[in-house]
Amino acid sequence: xxxxxxxxxxxxxxxxxxxxxxxxxxxxxxxxxxxxxxxxxxxxxxxxxxxxxxxxxxxxxxxxxxxxxxxxxxxxxxxxxxxxxxxxxxxxxxxxxxxxxxxxxxxxxxxxxxxxxxxxxxxxxxxxxxxxxxxxxxxxxxxxxxxxxxxxxxxxxxxxxxxxxxxxxxxxxxxxxxxxxxxxxxxxxxxxxxxxxxxxxxxxxxxxxxxxxxxxxxxxxxxxxxxxxxxxxxxxxxxxxxxxxxxxxxxxxxxxxxxxxxxxxxxxxxxxxxxxxxxxxxxxxxxxxxxxxxxxxxxxxxxxxxxxxxxxxxxxxxxxxxxxxxxxxxxxxxxxxxxxxxxxxxxxxxxxxxxxxxxxxxxxxxxxxxxxxxxxxxxxxxxxxxxxxxxxxxxxxxxxxxxxxxxxxxxxx
Amino acid sequence: xxxxxxxxxxxxxxxxxxxxxxxxxxxxxxxxxxxxxxxxxxxxxxxxxxxxxxxxxxxxxxxxxxxxxxxxxxxxxxxxxxxxxxxxxxxxxxxxxxxxxxxxxxxxxxxxxxxxxxxxxxxxxxxxxxxxxxxxxxxxxxxxxxxxxxxxxxxxxxxxxxxxxxxxxxxxxxxxxxxxxxxxxxxxxxxxxxxxxxxxxxxxxxxxxxxxxxxxxxxxxxxxxxxxxxxxxxxxxxxxxxxxxxxxxxxxxxxxxxxxxxxxxxxxxxxxxxxxxxxxxxxxxxxxxxx
Amino acid sequence: xxxxxxxxxxxxxxxxxxxxxxxxxxxxxxxxxxxxxxxxxxxxxxxxxxxxxxxxxxxxxxxxxxxxxxxxxxxxxxxxxxxxxxxxxxxxxxxxxxxxxxxxxxxxxxxxxxxxxxxxxxxxxxxxxxxxxxxxxxxxxxxxxxxxxxxxxxxxxxxxxxxxxxxxxxxxxxxxxxxxxxxxxxxxxxxxxxxxxxxxxxxxxxxxxxxxxxxxxxxxxxxxxxxxxxxxxxxxxxxxxxxxxxxxxxxxxxxxxxxxxxxxxxxxxxxx
Numbered sequence: 001x002x003x004x005x006x007x008x009x010x011x012x013x014x015x016x017x018x019x020x021x022x023x024x025x026x027x028x029x030x031x032x033x034x035x036x037x038x039x040x041x042x043x044x045x046x047x048x049x050x051x052x053x054x055x056x057x058x059x060x061x062x063x064x065x066x067x068x069x070x071x072x073x074x075x076x077x078x079x080x081x082x083x084x085x086x087x088x089x090x091x092x093x094x095x096x097x098x099x100x101x102x103x104x105x106x107x108x109x110x111x112x113x114x115x116x117x118x119x120x121x122x123x124x125x126x127x128x129x130x131x132x133x134x135x136x137x138x139x140x141x142x143x144x145x146x147x148x149x150x151x152x153x154x155x156x157x158x159x160x161x162x163x164x165x166x167x168x169x170x171x172x173x174x175x176x177x178x179x180x181x182x183x184x185x186x187x188x189x190x191x192x193x194x195x196x197x198x199x200x201x202x203x204x205x206x207x208x209x210x211x212x213x214x215x216x217x218x219x220x221x222x223x224x225x226x227x228x229x230x231x232x233x234x235x236x237x238x239x240x241x242x243x244x245x246x247x248x249x250x251x252x253x254x255x256x257x258x259x260x261x262x263x264x265x266x267x268x269x270x271x272x273x274x275x276x277x278x279x280x281x282x283x284x285x286x287x288x289x290x291x292x293x294x295x296x297x298x299x300x301x302x303x304x305x306x307x308x309x310x311x312x313x314x315x316x317x318x319x320x321x322x323x324x325x326x327x328x329x330x331x332x333x334x335x336x337x338x339x340x341x342x343x344x345x346x347x348x349x350x351x352x353x354x355x356x357x358x359x360x361x362x363x364x365x366x367x368x369x370x371x372x373x374x375x376x377x378x379x380x381x382x383x384x385x386x387x388x389x390x391x392x393x394x395x396x397x398x399x400x401x402x403x404x405x406x407x408x409x410x411x412x413x
Numbered sequence: 414x415x416x417x418x419x420x421x422x423x424x425x426x427x428x429x430x431x432x433x434x435x436x437x438x439x440x441x442x443x444x445x446x447x448x449x450x451x452x453x454x455x456x457x458x459x460x461x462x463x464x465x466x467x468x469x470x471x472x473x474x475x476x477x478x479x480x481x482x483x484x485x486x487x488x489x490x491x492x493x494x495x496x497x498x499x500x501x502x503x504x505x506x507x508x509x510x511x512x513x514x515x516x517x518x519x520x521x522x523x524x525x526x527x528x529x530x531x532x533x534x535x536x537x538x539x540x541x542x543x544x545x546x547x548x549x550x551x552x553x554x555x556x557x558x559x560x561x562x563x564x565x566x567x568x569x570x571x572x573x574x575x576x577x578x579x580x581x582x583x584x585x586x587x588x589x590x591x592x593x594x595x596x597x598x599x600x601x602x603x604x605x606x607x608x609x610x611x612x613x614x615x616x617x618x619x620x621x622x623x624x625x626x627x628x629x630x631x632x633x634x635x636x637x638x639x640x641x642x643x644x645x646x647x648x649x650x651x652x653x654x655x656x657x658x659x660x661x662x663x664x665x666x667x668x669x670x671x672x673x674x675x676x677x678x679x680x681x682x683x684x685x686x687x688x689x690x691x692x693x694x695x696x697x698x699x700x701x702x703x704x
Numbered sequence: 705x706x707x708x709x710x711x712x713x714x715x716x717x718x719x720x721x722x723x724x725x726x727x728x729x730x731x732x733x734x735x736x737x738x739x740x741x742x743x744x745x746x747x748x749x750x751x752x753x754x755x756x757x758x759x760x761x762x763x764x765x766x767x768x769x770x771x772x773x774x775x776x777x778x779x780x781x782x783x784x785x786x787x788x789x790x791x792x793x794x795x796x797x798x799x800x801x802x803x804x805x806x807x808x809x810x811x812x813x814x815x816x817x818x819x820x821x822x823x824x825x826x827x828x829x830x831x832x833x834x835x836x837x838x839x840x841x842x843x844x845x846x847x848x849x850x851x852x853x854x855x856x857x858x859x860x861x862x863x864x865x866x867x868x869x870x871x872x873x874x875x876x877x878x879x880x881x882x883x884x885x886x887x888x889x890x891x892x893x894x895x896x897x898x899x900x901x902x903x904x905x906x907x908x909x910x911x912x913x914x915x916x917x918x919x920x921x922x923x924x925x926x927x928x929x930x931x932x933x934x935x936x937x938x939x940x941x942x943x944x945x946x947x948x949x950x951x952x953x954x955x956x957x958x959x960x961x962x963x964x965x966x967x968x969x970x971x972x973x974x975x976x
Contacts, residue, residue: 441826
């Protein structure tokens, strides 16, 4: 008798486990992600918490290198298997394939977020994505070199240097410190755009239908950039030779690096032989930074679009977003997270936030244009031609206008 | 007098390869060819444009510039690689001491991924971090801007390419050299032929099949060069080392027109096809088994 | 040969070999340098403070044992498949004349000319249709039909005398036996070369696994290493360390199989 009931018990237990396993069939959401430091780790923890709250959900992170993000996404969409979630830098680019979030979150959802992000995610009156973090261009400098040369950086926004003063100061630093060059400057059109805005120009017309860079401001921005190279303030090997600007700054070859707030974690973890910090950028017609951002979205043909939206809501809520941005050292796109309790670099974030706050709206909306990414490379090439003196600044902006408008015409019909 | 069964045999032997090819290469390639008549950003529906893409290509000065640059690169790299890999094979095939070690050393670059090649060559030729400029400066000279001058950058790219592939083709030549019977050389020696004569009269002619492989494969590979350039010079300075496949890739995934990119590849295929046919004719043994 | 000339050649050969391998040696040595020393100026050759921290950190960043095993599994299986089907096809093209032989052969070569980047999307669609998406078989089978392999086998087998095959046929041997027991042993040098190449190609494949695999558990080593290159920042330390480790299996395969290139292996005698 005992044997019998023991057997029965075993069978029952087996049935229960198998049964509950069958019942607990997890929904696996694919999350396409690229990382630039430690935010991947932070994300994994947030996901672990979410999975605890929702035992029927599992989120599978598919991490890809940034330069392959677009390629990967395109192949997945073409193959009919878009991910359930994706981290994007340009929403308009993928808008036709994204799920309209308005029925789920309501258009008012975006009201909690910084106004300059709105044009990035609201397309044709519909909410297509939600901002997850915001980036600002800015300058990081080598405190030891500046101290050695006796040059003090602006302590308040009012003390910010003009473009001319910037060149003079950097030359002094180079002459009186081990620095070989004044400034490392990232090899992207997006970074160069900072100069355009500081000169008072803009990339697209306000209605997004044409290129607006052919202006005195655009010309001045190119002229200044060429000057920085001709005077050897920026080493030619970055824009002309593919040299890595981080490498140059870390090795102490340049006294400063024109990059953005995303470099903070990298430099914090990797620079230990000199003091560094952020400084206010110079200006020409006005002060400005460039707003960049990352957005989270889901797709029309995703496996579990509704579950994906639930996660988006969770991830972009005030508390979770604050945690994500604070631990990854990012700037939050939420208005109620404007002052985060950063463990490191709080004073640097003050500078970045200030510069974002005084930037004109175009410094955020230009890059939201769906075809911004497509013309970026061509325009960068034109700048390189100007650097090589194959084009004058005037010819360069004229060429940009021609080339850019041709591309817009092609894609907008 | 081939029996029915014998006639079937070759088809059976090529079957597995052909099936995989058809499914994974030929079908996608045909699809790509069809795409060349459209404009497609991969996210929305393709838009039919007829021969529009081809017309744009043939009237695009940038396309022909890039093709010209690619040809310069290919027509320099291929002969260089051929000669170097053959010399290395001959060197290593002899009864030299330490030849096993040398063989391994020559082959090592061929095993590297593009990233490693890019990093290591930048260490040699980098404008600021490069070891060559370091020594030049140390001994009082002015450093050369290897990677920021168009001419020098092309040279560096060519050298890196030859270095990276010579070991690979050396191995092919070694296999080919194994196929030459020792007795030919012995007979020649008895007849009093010098080493030089042996090389020209025996080795080189009997290496013709291998030579064809090396030339054709090296040309195709050079025409398709992509990863190496991206990690070594990113196509710079400006467009000085930007070749065809980089442009094709850019059109497909950054400019967002897979149709135009497909059309470019069709043209690339035609150019390459012509070059290959020329090489088959040159070595004169393309149709050996069928003549 | 003149002893003096022979000595000079010997020395030149050694010098050349060292020069060839120098950049790689630098990469290996640099992988033992800590982050800050990697970009020191003036550049150092030997590490001032050698460390294995790059390796430990990199190994901790992901599931690298898994990726290695995946790469090993894929490369080995694909190589075996390649050897079998490429030699079969090469034999057919070299020793038989049949309808469409030229067309098919030239099509094989032509497919080499198509850059993978361009047909990436159509291939992905095919992979999906066949249910090979996210399957390791999807990166084992399709790349195994290498045109280069077929080309190599054909060119080599052309040089094997027809008489050997004819006499075997007269003796009543089946076609398969002729292929397996006569052609393959005679083709040892080229088979060895193809083994080395095929393993290396599959091991170093990036684009193909990148398209097919989306589950991190099934990543191959090259896909994992590529993730060290971020949008703004390259994790050089981990990149170098893992690239060095990734080189090792390919090197081992080469060292194992290269013996078969040595002059005097008694194949050549048969040729007469």
